[in-house]
Amino acid sequence: MSARPGRPPVRARREARAGLAFVAPALTLIALFFVVPVVAGFLLAATDFDIYGIGDFTTARFVGLGNFAALLHDPVFWKALGNTFYFVLVGGPLSVGVSLGAAMLVNARLVRFKGFFRTVYFAPVVTTMAAVAVVWRYLYHPRFGLANQLLAAVGLPDVNWLGDPRWAMPAIILMAIWKNFGYNMIIFVAGLQGIPTTLYEAARVDGAGPWQQFRHITLPALRPMLVFVGIITMIGYFQIFTEPYVLTGGTGGPLNATLSLVMYMYKQGFRWWNIGFAAAVALVLFLIILAGTLVQMRLQRERS
Amino acid sequence: MAPTARPAGTAARTVWAVAAAGALLASGCGHASRETTVRFWGLGREGEVVQPLLRAFERSNPGVRVETQQIPFTAAHEKILTAFVGGSTPDVAQLGNTWIPELVALDALEPLGPRLARSSVKPVDFFPGIWATNEIDGEPFGVPWYVDTRVLFYRSDLFAQAGVSRPPRSWEEWRDDLRRVETLPGGERYGVLLPIDEWAQPVVFALQAHADLLAEGGRRGDFRDPAFRRAFDFYVSLFKERLAPPLGIAQVANPYQQFADGYFASWITGPWNLSEFRNRMPADHQGDWTTAPLPAPAEADYPGVSLAGGSSLVIFRDSPQKELAFRLIEYVAGVQAQVEFYRVIGDLPARVAAWDDPAIAGEPRLAAFREQLRHVDPMPRVPEWERIAWAIAEAAERVILGQQSADASLGQLQTEVDRMLAKRRFLLDRRARERTR
Numbered sequence: 001m002s003a004r005p006g007r008p009p010v011r012a013r014r015e016a017r018a019g020l021a022f023v024a025p026a027l028t029l030i031a032l033f034f035v036v037p038v039v040a041g042f043l044l045a046a047t048d049f050d051i052y053g054i055g056d057f058t059t060a061r062f063v064g065l066g067n068f069a070a071l072l073h074d075p076v077f078w079k080a081l082g083n084t085f086y087f088v089l090v091g092g093p094l095s096v097g098v099s100l101g102a103a104m105l106v107n108a109r110l111v112r113f114k115g116f117f118r119t120v121y122f123a124p125v126v127t128t129m130a131a132v133a134v135v136w137r138y139l140y141h142p143r144f145g146l147a148n149q150l151l152a153a154v155g156l157p158d159v160n161w162l163g164d165p166r167w168a169m170p171a172i173i174l175m176a177i178w179k180n181f182g183y184n185m186i187i188f189v190a191g192l193q194g195i196p197t198t199l200y201e202a203a204r205v206d207g208a209g210p211w212q213q214f215r216h217i218t219l220p221a222l223r224p225m226l227v228f229v230g231i232i233t234m235i236g237y238f239q240i241f242t243e244p245y246v247l248t249g250g251t252g253g254p255l256n257a258t259l260s261l262v263m264y265m266y267k268q269g270f271r272w273w274n275i276g277f278a279a280a281v282a283l284v285l286f287l288i289i290l291a292g293t294l295v296q297m298r299l300q301r302e303r304s
Numbered sequence: 305m306a307p308t309a310r311p312a313g314t315a316a317r318t319v320w321a322v323a324a325a326g327a328l329l330a331s332g333c334g335h336a337s338r339e340t341t342v343r344f345w346g347l348g349r350e351g352e353v354v355q356p357l358l359r360a361f362e363r364s365n366p367g368v369r370v371e372t373q374q375i376p377f378t379a380a381h382e383k384i385l386t387a388f389v390g391g392s393t394p395d396v397a398q399l400g401n402t403w404i405p406e407l408v409a410l411d412a413l414e415p416l417g418p419r420l421a422r423s424s425v426k427p428v429d430f431f432p433g434i435w436a437t438n439e440i441d442g443e444p445f446g447v448p449w450y451v452d453t454r455v456l457f458y459r460s461d462l463f464a465q466a467g468v469s470r471p472p473r474s475w476e477e478w479r480d481d482l483r484r485v486e487t488l489p490g491g492e493r494y495g496v497l498l499p500i501d502e503w504a505q506p507v508v509f510a511l512q513a514h515a516d517l518l519a520e521g522g523r524r525g526d527f528r529d530p531a532f533r534r535a536f537d538f539y540v541s542l543f544k545e546r547l548a549p550p551l552g553i554a555q556v557a558n559p560y561q562q563f564a565d566g567y568f569a570s571w572i573t574g575p576w577n578l579s580e581f582r583n584r585m586p587a588d589h590q591g592d593w594t595t596a597p598l599p600a601p602a603e604a605d606y607p608g609v610s611l612a613g614g615s616s617l618v619i620f621r622d623s624p625q626k627e628l629a630f631r632l633i634e635y636v637a638g639v640q641a642q643v644e645f646y647r648v649i650g651d652l653p654a655r656v657a658a659w660d661d662p663a664i665a666g667e668p669r670l671a672a673f674r675e676q677l678r679h680v681d682p683m684p685r686v687p688e689w690e691r692i693a694w695a696i697a698e699a700a701e702r703v704i705l706g707q708q709s710a711d712a713s714l715g716q717l718q719t720e721v722d723r724m725l726a727k728r729r730f731l732l733d734r735r736a737r738e739r740t741r
Contacts, residue, residue, distance in 0.1 A: 050727060051687055054389055055410030059731060070723075141557050143567075163555050165705065249554040251501050255698075255705055270382065272691045272724075 044279035051273035060276070067280035077281070079256045080264040083169060087260065088237045088292075091173040095237070096229055099181045103188030104218075118189065122182035129179070133246035136175050137162070140247075147171075162247060165257035172258050176243045180236075184229045191225040192218070227300045231293055238289050241266065261285050339369045342628050343394035345384075348377040350398060350450070350615065353649045354636070361635045368628060388412045393620040395629040401437040401616045404446050406687035413445045414619040419630045420444060425637050430654050433612040433680035440685055446616030447637050448654030450645065453610045453680050454504055454598070455672045457577065458570035459563070461592040462488060471596030473606040475538055478599040482547040485569045494549045497559065497568040498542065500704060501552035503697035504611060505572055509535035510696075511681045512608040513601050518721075522686040523729045525721030527699075527714050534601070536700065536710065543704040550704050560584035563593070572598070574613070575652050575673060595672035597679065612680035614654060652677075688724050695720050 046064055047053075053060035071077050106117045124132065139146045140161035148158045161171040195217065203213050219226075244258040245266075252259030252267075259267075261281065269278025346354050351374035358370040373394070375383050381403060387393045388410060399407070407413050420427065427435050430448050438446040456471065466485045472478035482495025498505045510517060515532035518525060526532065542548045549568065556562060563571060564585050571577075581593060600608030617633045619626055635641060642653035643661040652673055653659060659674050683689055699717040702708040708716070 048727065051385075051406060052409060052727060052731060054385060055412065059727075061730075137554060138557060140555075142551070142555060144557075160551075160555075163551055165707070247554075249501065249552065251552070253501055253552060253701070255701060255707055272688075273385070 041279045041282060044276050045283050047276040048274075049276040053275070054273065063276070067277050068284070070277065071280055071284065076256060076259070077264065080252075080259045080261050083257065083259055084238060084240065084261045086169055087173060087176075087240050088234060091176055092230075092233050092237045094173065095177045095181055095233055096184060096226075098177055099184035099229065100188050100222075102181060102185045103192060106185070107189050107192045118186070121185055124179045125182040127179075129242045130246055132175070132179060133243075136247060140171055163254055165255045168248070168254055168257040172244050172247060175247065176237075176240065179243070180233075184233065187225055187229055188222065191222045195221045223300070227296070230300075231296050234292050234296065235289055238285065238292065261288075339367055340625065340628060341369045341371050342396060342625050342632055344370050344372045344632065345375055345394045345397040346372055347375055347380045347398050347400075347615065349649060350651065351375060354645070356648075357636060357641055357644065358632075360641075361632055364635075365628075365631065370632065385410075388620075391622065393622050395619065395623040395625045396632055397618055397620065398449060398615050399446060399618050401434075401446065401448070401612070401614055402683065402690060404438060404616065404618065405440055405685040405689065407618070408440045408445055409687045412621055414621045414623065414626060416444045416447065416619065416630070419626075420447075423630070423634060425634050429656060431612075431656060431677045431680065433609075433682060434614060434654055434677065437612050437614075437682040437685070438616050446618040447633050449615045449617050449636060450642075450651035451654045451677060452574050452576075452613035452615075452652070453673065453676050454508060454572050454574050454613075455610065455676050456570055456596045456598055457563075457573055457581070457593060458596065459566060459592055460594045462566055462569045472599040474599055474603040475601050477603070479542070479545075479547065482542070482570075483545075486547065488566075490566055493566055494568040495547040495570065496542065497551075497556065497563075497571040498539070498548045499553035499556070500543075500550055500701050501554070501697065503693040506536065506539045506696050506700045507683065507693055508572070508598065508608075508610055509539045511611075511683070512598070512605075513538075516684075518684045518686065518692075518725075521732070522684055523725060523732060525692070525718050525725070527718045527721065533710075533714070536703075536714065538601075539700055540703050540710065564589045575650070578669060579650050595669045597672050597676040607675060607679050609679045609681045610676050612682045614652075686725070686728060688728060691724055692721050695724070 045067055046062060047060050048063050048066070049060040102121055105111065106114055106121065111117065138144075142148065142158065142160045142163060145161065147161060151157070151159060159167050161167050199217050199221075200213055203217055208216070239262050240260045241262040244252055244260055245263060248254075248258050252263045262285065265278045265281040265285065268274045268281060344354075344358065345351070351372065355372065358372060362368055362370055380400075384393070384397065384399070384403075384407070388407075393412065404413070425447060427444070431451065434448045434451050435444075438444050438448060458471070462485055463481065466481070466488055468481045468484060472481050485495050486493055507517075510532050513531045513535040515529050515535055516526050517532065519529075543550050553559070559568075559571065560580060561584075562568060563581075578595075582590070585593065597607030598610050600606045617636060619629045619633070623629055636645075637655065639653075639655050639657045639661075642655045642658040643663060645651055646653055646658070646661075647663055652670070653664070659665060659670075664670055683693070686692075695717055699713045702713045702716075703710050
């Protein structure tokens, strides 16, 4: 809101004041419920505020970067970090790929009952996680589970899905993809419907096959959606919590194989009340997500 | 930890009082101003079924109203801490007895020693191991309400079929029995279910071996102690010998069905499962299971000790109604009220005399619990305990799943626990310095 030359500055100032008055409520709310907690979080991360601190404030000590040093020496932190990256790097692309595939399927001209399929694929997104977890725990049951019966049907040995440290994370990724792909699918469907059919017709006239059409028409046209979906999925997947929490009864087991960074933070902060330490974990997670987002945006910009 | 005035608490109480007054005005209860209100927080089902008892208390104390709030068990710990920070703690609350050390460290609870000295409720009326969980450095902060311990639930038919004539008395006898049960025909079978993601079982074995668990007055872990090592090795060996399945409780899905199927022939678990077994086991298997006290490391020590679990009733330091609050506790801890509570919900009474009531004495599967409750030991009473207990379970899990040797795992456990107790060491040392000054 800048004063244009020739206008009396008094009016500009009045306008500015009015504008401020309009945004003040929103700004106050943001300051109160966002800026203050974030700053408090930064400060907490430099203290050893814990359960004793809740009782008597003076027991909290300023430890500077001590929490971060302790973090780097905690094998469980590295385990949780590794698990989180595993989940993001394997689960993220798979999830986007499945969403895109499903979107193209339900958008294909040959498919009938499109609305029905869209609804069915979207249903897991809006189903309560706790209910989903109960069903999936049965699917993964080591003795009676459907997953093992399917393996047996093709002659593969049983897998102790949630009990074997090697298989627990794949089991969680599988469930997370099933639970989440519908949301991204809807976004992709919207994108696909915005591509003019004339482009495909022209491509076919020029002799382009299905793969070439996908590669040179669909993908470029979906780029904005891909950027959006990629970033949102990455941010969401870095913060994975509910899926392993409910599937493993809150433990992140077996042997911390499904312990994510957010679960680690939750355990430290809200189970053991090491609030300062948990704030440091949150800060690390924030930095990782920030870096991931910047990298993705840079990559996408370079490509376009 | 001197009692200090807490202005925040007072302010919050004022707000509360104003809000309460507003509510009363709104509801138009003109006479209510003459009533005194005691605020009671109950957890889970207990908070629900305690209502008739509280109404009876109101009848015998005219002019007193008990206002209850029921809190789900899973949210209770957080809710109580939040209430403490916000200065809105109730007058009386039910607490899991392992939470008492933490709230005492916060200076949130009223010491009950002086009131108990004048009361009809005496410490000797309760199971000694259970009472001990309410004392921190000799000062009582809670009165036991109901108790919870772990005993052996087993398939008496399978054990008899395997030629086992009595419940096991020593670890070795138990191991033998489990081996024999496993050789019975009838598909895949394990001798005992010890869910790998629960800390109760490894901790019970350690208590049985008389391991201290913590050293130097709770300043450090004590996991190089040979007694602890013996218990740890025994627990792990049950899995290594395939006598127990390496499964978490969540993976077992429906333990009652699998117990009925004989997939596992025994299970160390608590009193809440008495009614679950009655309701969920198929009718034709109802005569096939019973309970027994836990075996001990050596037969001479039989029965082995178990956990001194349960809930206690406490008074918060900020309470303006401490006298009334204590009277309420006395009432609920009375023998008659305890028997009544058992009838309604099946919780086991903490008062020894209540166990002579025919309703309890006549139930054969409770005999094992009564015997076991005479042999329960409290766990270390430090605020960090639950976290330490989980670390013990994880250390055992690492060995059971073959990720680490017992030596390496216990070394890691020792380091972890010492780190968990660092703040406690600092505070204890600081307090000691202040005292000498």
